[in-house]
Amino acid sequence: MKTLRESIEINVSPEIIWDWILHIAENYLEWHPSHIKANWETEIASEVGSILYAEEDISGEFLKMSSKLTRLIPNKLYRFKTVGSLKLILAGGSFEIEPSEKGSIFTTTLDFHMGKLLSKFIKKKVQQISQHMIEEGQNLKKILEK
Template structure:
């Protein structure tokens, strides 16, 4: 298993970050220039069992991905599994938020991939594009939340 992880310190409390995720479908396109749409097709706002459909460009290719929320700890953790066909390669991921210093947080995005050693060899550019995208999302989230003062 290959796990990609990106963490960023955001000078906002965990509740503020989680509140941003409560409006995920509205905020999705502001998060990253390559994000196209996100909509809840079952449930809403990261409740367990909810399904989110999202479209984004990755390395110039449009990806259409569905996720099912598998675990939620309000203000701390969102875990999800990707649905077929993406689940064959990338079965799950998460967003975690930990308090940091007096009024900040560490936001961490994680994606896990099957066939990690093989993927690293045959899809090196794709893995690097995903890593870059995750890093950009973290930086963008930091910028959005710190600038807005929410």
């Protein structure tokens, strides 16, 4: 298992970040220029068991992913697992929010099913995903600090 983790300080309260995350399907296109589409596949959105479908282009590779919410702690933790064919590579991830002096620390994690050998083999793709996560954090900071 390989975990990518990126954190950024955002000068807003955890509640503001949490509200934005709960509306991720509506906010998805604004979040990053490579995001193409997002919608809830379940009748109920943003609850444990809800499934979010999203499409994005990471460095020319078109990705379709469905994620099932597995744990929600208001203003702190939004955890998901990948469902569908991508789950063979991407186990899941989370958004974590911690209060800070200036507002909040927002941390994104993605957990991949890969050992050291596979990680070296697809090192460039891992770097592209990591860069994408950094950009998402920077973009979220700009969006919320307006």
